[in-house]
Amino acid sequence: MIDIAKLTELAIAYDAGDPRRVQHFMKVYAFCRIIGQREGLDAQTQNTLEAAAILHDIGIHEAEHKHASSAGKWQEVEGPAVAAPLLEQVGADPATCERILWLIAHHHTYAASEDIDFRILLEADFLVNAYEDALPPNACQTAGDKVFRTRTGQTLLQNLFLASPYQS
Numbered sequence: 001m002i003d004i005a006k007l008t009e010l011a012i013a014y015d016a017g018d019p020r021r022v023q024h025f026m027k028v029y030a031f032c033r034i035i036g037q038r039e040g041l042d043a044q045t046q047n048t049l050e051a052a053a054i055l056h057d058i059g060i061h062e063a064e065h066k067h068a069s070s071a072g073k074w075q076e077v078e079g080p081a082v083a084a085p086l087l088e089q090v091g092a093d094p095a096t097c098e099r100i101l102w103l104i105a106h107h108h109t110y111a112a113s114e115d116i117d118f119r120i121l122l123e124a125d126f127l128v129n130a131y132e133d134a135l136p137p138n139a140c141q142t143a144g145d146k147v148f149r150t151r152t153g154q155t156l157l158q159n160l161f162l163a164s165p166y167q168s
């Protein structure tokens with residue numbers, strides 16, 4: 001199993017000076033953890049998902065440096081090469097490492113797979129991006145219909161973005 005706390009420390013060190021990115025991946029990690037646990041993932045899949053959540057956007061800085069863009073496609077292209085040495089430092093086995101790099105390389109390609117770890121990563125990233133980017137309710141509704149697969153993710157989406165606004 002990957003030591004998630006150690007991996008998180010390494011990822012934060014890699015993103016040093018960019019607290020916005022750190023806040024983003026910590027939130028995606030937290031939602032992945034909740035959704036994965038509530039959906040009953042086995043321990044190995046849960047661990048792989050949590051590591052992928054920490055590292056999913058690790059390619060952004062390279063994307064910005066090399067391509068002057070943080071577009072999803074460039075993050076997918078640049079992410080794996082940045083993530084691989086971090087996974088090596090925490091002793092990830094080759095199969096787990098390969099899976100995490102695949103998840104990183106596809107996390108903006110919604111139709112890439114129906115595998116549960118992949119779907120949960122997409123859902124968690126959407127939940128965080130919807131808030132950070134202030135997406136309108138209709139965009140959240142559309143994602144709920146087309147992108148979300150898990151009951152837990154659907155419920156979180158509903159309660160966070162589609163319920164009546166809180167009134168004090």
Ligand SMILES: [Fe+2]
Nearest residue numbers: 028056057125
């Ligand atoms: Fe993200």
